[in-house]
Amino acid sequence: MSKKSLPVVDVTGPGDVGADECCSSLTSEPLGEERAVELARVFKAMGDPVRLRLLSLIASNQGGEACVCELTGVFDLSGPTISHHLKVLREAALITGERRGTWVYYRVVRERLTQVSMLLDLAPAT
Amino acid sequence: MSKKSLPVVDVTGPGDVGADECCSSLTSEPLGEERAVELARVFKAMGDPVRLRLLSLIASNQGGEACVCELTGVFDLSGPTISHHLKVLREAALITGERRGTWVYYRVVRERLTQVSMLLDLAPAT
Numbered sequence: 001m002s003k004k005s006l007p008v009v010d011v012t013g014p015g016d017v018g019a020d021e022c023c024s025s026l027t028s029e030p031l032g033e034e035r036a037v038e039l040a041r042v043f044k045a046m047g048d049p050v051r052l053r054l055l056s057l058i059a060s061n062q063g064g065e066a067c068v069c070e071l072t073g074v075f076d077l078s079g080p081t082i083s084h085h086l087k088v089l090r091e092a093a094l095i096t097g098e099r100r101g102t103w104v105y106y107r108v109v110r111e112r113l114t115q116v117s118m119l120l121d122l123a124p125a126t
Numbered sequence: 127m128s129k130k131s132l133p134v135v136d137v138t139g140p141g142d143v144g145a146d147e148c149c150s151s152l153t154s155e156p157l158g159e160e161r162a163v164e165l166a167r168v169f170k171a172m173g174d175p176v177r178l179r180l181l182s183l184i185a186s187n188q189g190g191e192a193c194v195c196e197l198t199g200v201f202d203l204s205g206p207t208i209s210h211h212l213k214v215l216r217e218a219a220l221i222t223g224e225r226r227g228t229w230v231y232y233r234v235v236r237e238r239l240t241q242v243s244m245l246l247d248l249a250p251a252t
Contacts, residue, residue, distance in 0.1 A: 026181060027190070036179045044170070045173075052165055052169070053156065059153045110248055113152070114248065117244075120239045121239075121240075
């Protein structure tokens with residue numbers, strides 16, 4: 001298969017991963033209703049073993065990027081099922097995808113994972 | 127209502143929050159199937175706005191503990207519905223509950239939140 005030189009991927013995060021939300025934790029103050037709805041959507045997207053493994057496969061792949069062609073073979077699932085799971089991860093702004101030639105290449109949205117990690121990063125016990 | 131002196135709450139974490147699992151991240155290597163199933167259960171438990179707010183209310187309450195009597199009034203939901211959500215959080219080892227007299231008191235399982243936080247704590251971009 002011929003492969004041409006690939007451009008650098010633009011990994012600008014989605015607009016709804018705001019910097020103002022980056023640093024609050026579950027312990028600092030009770031979550032508001034609106035923020036809870038938004039974050040629950042992210043956790044729900046991660047609440048499936050296949051999606052969690054897809055996220056991990058993408059994050060741990062060389063260069064932090066994975067071609068969909070590298071992901072489908074790992075699971076005993078159909079292409080459309082994998083595509084559906086990747087769509088859920090995209091909609092939760094956990095990954096971004098970019099088509100280049102025949103394939104779509106995925107990357108994790110680091111800001112999103114950091115946001116969630118910090119949310120769960122508790123202050124020392126008092 | 128008479129209340130006797132209360133013992134210190136034992137917050138020993140459940141057995142399945144192993145120290146050997148504390149430090150791996152999504153970026154370090156692809157998640158195994160078994161671990162993905164276990165972690166997905168935790169994320170699924172957090173994938174609901176009410177449960178996320180309950181977790182935050184408990185974590186941010188003074189002393190890191192909350193009586194169920196303090197939690198039910200916050201939501202426009204029935205007692206049994208709140209109890210169901212608390213049960214899901216308990217089953218995912220995100221909180222522990224202890225009955226003392228009339229009420230059950232809840233605490234977050236810090237080891238569990240730390241485990242999940244570290245999972246999402248990505249290594250610096252290369």
